[in-house]
Amino acid sequence: MPRGIVSKLRQKSPWVMHVPCGGCNGCDIEVVAALTPLYDLERFGALQKGSPRHADILAVTGPVTAQVKERLKRVYALVPNPKIVMAIGSCAISGEVFADGYAFAGPLDQIIPVDIYVPGCPPRPEAIIHGVAQALTRL
Amino acid sequence: MVNRQTITESIRGFISPKTLAYPSQPSPPPEGFRGKPEFDSKKCVGCGACAQTCPMGAISLNDGLERSIRIWYGKCSFCGRCQDVCPELAIRLTSEYELAVFDKNKASTDIEIDFESCSSCGKKFFPAPQLERSFERMKPILEKRNISNEELRILDRVCPSCRERPEEFSKRKLFLLNFG
Numbered sequence: 001m002p003r004g005i006v007s008k009l010r011q012k013s014p015w016v017m018h019v020p021c022g023g024c025n026g027c028d029i030e031v032v033a034a035l036t037p038l039y040d041l042e043r044f045g046a047l048q049k050g051s052p053r054h055a056d057i058l059a060v061t062g063p064v065t066a067q068v069k070e071r072l073k074r075v076y077a078l079v080p081n082p083k084i085v086m087a088i089g090s091c092a093i094s095g096e097v098f099a100d101g102y103a104f105a106g107p108l109d110q111i112i113p114v115d116i117y118v119p120g121c122p123p124r125p126e127a128i129i130h131g132v133a134q135a136l137t138r139l
Numbered sequence: 140m141v142n143r144q145t146i147t148e149s150i151r152g153f154i155s156p157k158t159l160a161y162p163s164q165p166s167p168p169p170e171g172f173r174g175k176p177e178f179d180s181k182k183c184v185g186c187g188a189c190a191q192t193c194p195m196g197a198i199s200l201n202d203g204l205e206r207s208i209r210i211w212y213g214k215c216s217f218c219g220r221c222q223d224v225c226p227e228l229a230i231r232l233t234s235e236y237e238l239a240v241f242d243k244n245k246a247s248t249d250i251e252i253d254f255e256s257c258s259s260c261g262k263k264f265f266p267a268p269q270l271e272r273s274f275e276r277m278k279p280i281l282e283k284r285n286i287s288n289e290e291l292r293i294l295d296r297v298c299p300s301c302r303e304r305p306e307e308f309s310k311r312k313l314f315l316l317n318f319g
Contacts, residue, residue: 121216
Protein backbone atom coordinates (compact mmCIF):
# COMPACT_ATOMS: atom_id res chain seq x y z
CA MET A 1 0.00 0.00 0.00
CA PRO A 2 1.23 3.54 -0.63
CA ARG A 3 2.70 5.30 2.39
CA GLY A 4 0.10 8.08 2.39
CA ILE A 5 -2.79 5.67 2.85
CA VAL A 6 -0.99 3.82 5.62
CA SER A 7 -0.33 6.97 7.62
CA LYS A 8 -3.93 8.10 7.11
CA LEU A 9 -5.23 4.77 8.38
CA ARG A 10 -2.84 4.96 11.32
CA GLN A 11 -4.32 8.32 12.30
CA LYS A 12 -7.74 6.67 12.49
CA SER A 13 -6.56 4.03 14.95
CA PRO A 14 -3.68 5.25 17.10
CA TRP A 15 -3.35 2.45 19.61
CA VAL A 16 -1.90 3.55 22.91
CA MET A 17 0.30 1.71 25.32
CA HIS A 18 0.53 3.23 28.76
CA VAL A 19 3.93 2.87 30.43
CA PRO A 20 4.05 3.99 34.09
CA CYS A 21 7.66 4.77 34.99
CA GLY A 22 7.66 5.25 38.73
CA GLY A 23 5.61 8.36 39.34
CA CYS A 24 3.13 9.11 42.11
CA ASN A 25 0.26 7.48 40.13
CA GLY A 26 -1.53 10.82 39.60
CA CYS A 27 -0.82 10.92 35.88
CA ASP A 28 -1.66 7.20 35.53
CA ILE A 29 -5.11 7.86 36.98
CA GLU A 30 -5.63 10.73 34.54
CA VAL A 31 -4.52 8.63 31.56
CA VAL A 32 -7.02 5.93 32.53
CA ALA A 33 -9.67 8.62 33.14
CA ALA A 34 -9.15 9.83 29.57
CA LEU A 35 -10.18 6.35 28.39
CA THR A 36 -13.38 6.24 30.47
CA PRO A 37 -16.78 6.92 28.83
CA LEU A 38 -16.86 10.51 30.12
CA TYR A 39 -13.79 11.63 28.14
CA ASP A 40 -13.73 8.65 25.78
CA LEU A 41 -10.42 8.70 23.96
CA GLU A 42 -11.69 5.61 22.12
CA ARG A 43 -13.82 7.92 19.93
CA PHE A 44 -10.60 8.61 18.03
CA GLY A 45 -9.80 4.92 17.71
CA ALA A 46 -7.23 5.10 20.48
CA LEU A 47 -7.50 1.70 22.15
CA GLN A 48 -5.36 0.91 25.13
CA LYS A 49 -3.11 -2.05 24.41
CA GLY A 50 -1.15 -4.26 26.75
CA SER A 51 1.61 -5.09 24.29
CA PRO A 52 4.08 -2.64 22.78
CA ARG A 53 4.01 -4.63 19.54
CA HIS A 54 0.42 -3.46 18.95
CA ALA A 55 0.99 0.16 19.88
CA ASP A 56 1.53 3.32 17.84
CA ILE A 57 1.77 5.67 20.79
CA LEU A 58 3.74 5.15 23.99
CA ALA A 59 2.17 7.19 26.79
CA VAL A 60 4.94 7.45 29.37
CA THR A 61 4.17 8.86 32.81
CA GLY A 62 6.40 9.52 35.79
CA PRO A 63 10.10 10.25 36.17
CA VAL A 64 12.09 7.31 34.88
CA THR A 65 13.54 5.32 37.77
CA ALA A 66 16.78 3.36 37.63
CA GLN A 67 14.78 0.09 37.83
CA VAL A 68 12.56 0.82 34.86
CA LYS A 69 15.15 2.49 32.62
CA GLU A 70 16.37 -0.64 30.78
CA ARG A 71 12.85 -2.06 30.53
CA LEU A 72 11.63 1.20 29.02
CA LYS A 73 14.36 1.01 26.37
CA ARG A 74 13.23 -2.54 25.53
CA VAL A 75 9.57 -1.51 25.36
CA TYR A 76 10.51 1.37 23.06
CA ALA A 77 12.44 -0.96 20.76
CA LEU A 78 9.44 -3.30 20.50
CA VAL A 79 7.06 -0.60 19.21
CA PRO A 80 6.85 -0.78 15.40
CA ASN A 81 7.74 2.28 13.36
CA PRO A 82 6.48 4.99 12.99
CA LYS A 83 6.03 5.46 16.71
CA ILE A 84 5.16 8.38 18.90
CA VAL A 85 6.31 8.87 22.48
CA MET A 86 4.26 11.13 24.73
CA ALA A 87 5.79 12.46 27.93
CA ILE A 88 2.75 12.91 30.16
CA GLY A 89 3.06 15.05 33.27
CA SER A 90 5.78 17.38 34.49
CA CYS A 91 7.70 14.44 36.00
CA ALA A 92 8.30 12.82 32.64
CA ILE A 93 9.51 16.14 31.25
CA SER A 94 11.91 17.24 33.98
CA GLY A 95 11.71 14.91 36.98
CA GLU A 96 9.96 17.59 39.04
CA VAL A 97 9.99 16.61 42.78
CA PHE A 98 11.89 13.41 42.06
CA ALA A 99 14.69 15.16 40.15
CA ASP A 100 17.08 15.09 43.13
CA GLY A 101 16.20 11.55 44.24
CA TYR A 102 18.70 8.69 44.19
CA ALA A 103 16.48 6.48 42.03
CA PHE A 104 15.94 9.12 39.37
CA ALA A 105 17.45 8.05 36.03
CA GLY A 106 15.56 10.41 33.71
CA PRO A 107 14.27 12.70 32.44
CA LEU A 108 12.55 10.70 29.74
CA ASP A 109 13.98 12.52 26.73
CA GLN A 110 17.53 11.54 27.70
CA ILE A 111 16.60 7.85 27.44
CA ILE A 112 14.28 7.63 24.44
CA PRO A 113 13.33 10.31 21.87
CA VAL A 114 10.14 12.11 22.87
CA ASP A 115 7.73 13.61 20.33
CA ILE A 116 5.27 15.47 22.47
CA TYR A 117 5.30 16.87 25.99
CA VAL A 118 2.14 17.34 28.06
CA PRO A 119 2.93 19.46 31.17
CA GLY A 120 0.64 19.27 34.19
CA CYS A 121 0.72 17.85 37.68
CA PRO A 122 -1.26 15.84 36.76
CA PRO A 123 -2.53 17.02 33.36
CA ARG A 124 -6.31 16.97 33.02
CA PRO A 125 -7.78 14.18 30.86
CA GLU A 126 -8.70 16.92 28.38
CA ALA A 127 -5.06 18.01 28.25
CA ILE A 128 -4.05 14.42 27.45
CA ILE A 129 -6.68 14.23 24.69
CA HIS A 130 -5.32 17.54 23.37
CA GLY A 131 -1.82 16.06 23.42
CA VAL A 132 -2.92 12.93 21.52
CA ALA A 133 -4.73 15.08 18.95
CA GLN A 134 -1.56 17.17 18.51
CA ALA A 135 0.59 14.04 18.23
CA LEU A 136 -1.62 12.55 15.51
CA THR A 137 -0.65 15.40 13.20
CA ARG A 138 2.92 14.04 13.36
CA LEU A 139 2.08 10.39 12.66
CA MET B 140 -28.54 2.08 49.02
CA VAL B 141 -30.04 2.92 45.67
CA ASN B 142 -31.57 6.33 45.94
CA ARG B 143 -33.78 8.31 43.60
CA GLN B 144 -30.92 10.30 42.08
CA THR B 145 -28.99 7.18 41.09
CA ILE B 146 -32.03 5.76 39.29
CA THR B 147 -32.81 9.00 37.41
CA GLU B 148 -29.14 9.41 36.44
CA SER B 149 -28.92 5.86 35.09
CA ILE B 150 -32.14 6.28 33.07
CA ARG B 151 -30.86 9.58 31.70
CA GLY B 152 -27.71 7.80 30.60
CA PHE B 153 -29.74 5.71 28.15
CA ILE B 154 -31.47 8.77 26.67
CA SER B 155 -28.53 11.13 26.03
CA PRO B 156 -24.77 10.38 25.92
CA LYS B 157 -22.63 11.54 28.84
CA THR B 158 -19.40 11.82 26.87
CA LEU B 159 -17.98 15.32 26.73
CA ALA B 160 -17.62 16.70 23.20
CA TYR B 161 -14.23 17.98 24.27
CA PRO B 162 -12.02 18.73 21.27
CA SER B 163 -14.93 20.22 19.31
CA GLN B 164 -16.37 22.08 22.29
CA PRO B 165 -14.36 23.72 25.09
CA SER B 166 -14.45 22.03 28.48
CA PRO B 167 -13.98 24.69 31.16
CA PRO B 168 -12.25 23.49 34.33
CA PRO B 169 -14.01 23.72 37.72
CA GLU B 170 -13.86 26.81 39.93
CA GLY B 171 -10.50 27.23 41.66
CA PHE B 172 -8.60 25.08 39.16
CA ARG B 173 -4.89 25.81 39.13
CA GLY B 174 -3.69 25.97 35.54
CA LYS B 175 -0.91 27.70 33.65
CA PRO B 176 0.71 30.46 35.77
CA GLU B 177 1.06 33.79 34.00
CA PHE B 178 2.69 37.14 34.77
CA ASP B 179 0.98 40.48 34.62
CA SER B 180 3.76 42.61 33.12
CA LYS B 181 2.15 45.86 34.36
CA LYS B 182 2.06 44.74 37.99
CA CYS B 183 5.31 42.76 38.33
CA VAL B 184 8.09 44.62 40.17
CA GLY B 185 10.73 41.94 39.70
CA CYS B 186 11.40 41.15 43.36
CA GLY B 187 11.90 37.46 42.63
CA ALA B 188 9.85 36.17 45.57
CA CYS B 189 8.16 33.67 43.25
CA ALA B 190 11.49 32.20 42.16
CA GLN B 191 12.65 31.96 45.77
CA THR B 192 9.53 30.19 47.02
CA CYS B 193 8.99 27.82 44.07
CA PRO B 194 9.42 24.31 45.56
CA MET B 195 10.23 22.79 42.16
CA GLY B 196 12.60 25.50 40.96
CA ALA B 197 10.39 25.98 37.91
CA ILE B 198 10.79 29.76 38.11
CA SER B 199 14.27 31.03 37.34
CA LEU B 200 15.83 34.46 37.58
CA ASN B 201 18.42 35.56 35.06
CA ASP B 202 20.15 38.82 35.82
CA GLY B 203 21.91 40.44 32.89
CA LEU B 204 21.30 43.93 31.57
CA GLU B 205 17.75 43.37 32.74
CA ARG B 206 16.14 40.82 35.00
CA SER B 207 14.33 38.08 33.12
CA ILE B 208 12.03 35.77 35.05
CA ARG B 209 10.98 32.54 33.38
CA ILE B 210 8.43 29.92 34.36
CA TRP B 211 9.04 26.53 32.79
CA TYR B 212 5.81 24.53 32.82
CA GLY B 213 7.79 21.33 32.34
CA LYS B 214 8.93 21.60 35.96
CA CYS B 215 5.87 23.33 37.42
CA SER B 216 3.64 21.40 39.82
CA PHE B 217 0.88 24.05 39.70
CA CYS B 218 0.85 24.34 43.50
CA GLY B 219 0.16 28.09 43.41
CA ARG B 220 2.71 29.14 46.00
CA CYS B 221 4.07 31.81 43.65
CA GLN B 222 0.58 33.27 43.52
CA ASP B 223 0.30 33.26 47.33
CA VAL B 224 3.66 34.89 47.91
CA CYS B 225 3.54 37.60 45.22
CA PRO B 226 3.28 40.98 47.01
CA GLU B 227 1.86 42.71 43.95
CA LEU B 228 -0.55 39.95 42.85
CA ALA B 229 1.28 39.98 39.52
CA ILE B 230 1.45 36.21 39.05
CA ARG B 231 -1.80 34.30 38.71
CA LEU B 232 -2.72 30.72 37.96
CA THR B 233 -5.09 30.88 35.01
CA SER B 234 -7.61 28.21 34.08
CA GLU B 235 -5.72 27.32 30.91
CA TYR B 236 -4.58 23.68 30.76
CA GLU B 237 -3.89 22.79 27.11
CA LEU B 238 -0.12 22.97 27.37
CA ALA B 239 0.98 20.17 25.00
CA VAL B 240 4.10 21.17 23.04
CA PHE B 241 6.54 19.53 20.62
CA ASP B 242 9.56 21.35 22.09
CA LYS B 243 9.79 21.25 25.87
CA ASN B 244 11.64 24.56 26.09
CA LYS B 245 8.72 26.31 24.44
CA ALA B 246 6.44 25.46 27.37
CA SER B 247 7.48 28.58 29.25
CA THR B 248 6.67 32.21 29.76
CA ASP B 249 9.11 35.08 30.21
CA ILE B 250 8.99 38.56 31.66
CA GLU B 251 11.68 41.25 31.52
CA ILE B 252 12.15 43.82 34.27
CA ASP B 253 14.41 46.88 33.88
CA PHE B 254 17.22 47.52 36.35
CA GLU B 255 17.88 50.82 38.07
CA SER B 256 21.40 52.10 37.34
CA CYS B 257 23.60 53.52 40.09
CA SER B 258 23.67 57.31 40.17
CA SER B 259 27.43 57.47 40.80
CA CYS B 260 28.98 54.52 38.92
CA GLY B 261 26.19 53.67 36.47
CA LYS B 262 26.12 49.96 37.33
CA LYS B 263 22.73 48.28 37.01
CA PHE B 264 21.96 46.94 40.46
CA PHE B 265 18.27 46.68 41.45
CA PRO B 266 14.90 46.17 39.73
CA ALA B 267 13.59 49.69 39.03
CA PRO B 268 9.85 49.02 39.62
CA GLN B 269 10.61 47.43 42.99
CA LEU B 270 12.59 50.52 44.07
CA GLU B 271 9.74 52.76 42.91
CA ARG B 272 7.25 50.67 44.89
CA SER B 273 9.37 50.93 48.05
CA PHE B 274 9.35 54.76 47.75
CA GLU B 275 5.58 54.68 47.52
CA ARG B 276 5.39 52.61 50.68
CA MET B 277 7.82 54.84 52.56
CA LYS B 278 6.02 58.06 51.59
CA PRO B 279 3.49 58.20 54.50
CA ILE B 280 6.19 57.27 57.04
CA LEU B 281 8.51 60.01 55.79
CA GLU B 282 5.71 62.58 55.68
CA LYS B 283 5.09 62.04 59.40
CA ARG B 284 8.71 63.05 60.08
CA ASN B 285 8.67 65.99 57.64
CA ILE B 286 11.29 64.43 55.36
CA SER B 287 10.81 64.72 51.60
CA ASN B 288 10.63 61.58 49.52
CA GLU B 289 13.33 62.92 47.20
CA GLU B 290 15.99 62.67 49.90
CA LEU B 291 15.46 58.93 50.19
CA ARG B 292 15.37 58.65 46.42
CA ILE B 293 18.85 60.15 46.08
CA LEU B 294 20.27 57.83 48.73
CA ASP B 295 18.63 54.69 47.34
CA ARG B 296 19.86 55.17 43.79
CA VAL B 297 23.40 54.26 44.85
CA CYS B 298 24.63 50.72 44.36
CA PRO B 299 25.85 48.67 47.39
CA SER B 300 29.55 48.97 46.45
CA CYS B 301 29.33 52.77 46.10
CA ARG B 302 27.55 53.01 49.45
CA GLU B 303 30.73 51.98 51.22
CA ARG B 304 32.48 55.23 50.28
CA PRO B 305 32.97 57.62 53.24
CA GLU B 306 31.02 60.56 51.71
CA GLU B 307 28.03 58.33 50.95
CA PHE B 308 28.27 56.87 54.42
CA SER B 309 28.10 60.28 56.12
CA LYS B 310 25.06 61.24 53.99
CA ARG B 311 23.33 58.08 55.09
CA LYS B 312 24.17 58.71 58.74
CA LEU B 313 22.69 62.21 58.51
CA PHE B 314 19.50 60.86 56.98
CA LEU B 315 19.12 58.29 59.74
CA LEU B 316 19.64 60.95 62.42
CA ASN B 317 16.86 63.04 60.84
CA PHE B 318 14.70 59.93 60.63
CA GLY B 319 15.09 59.41 64.37
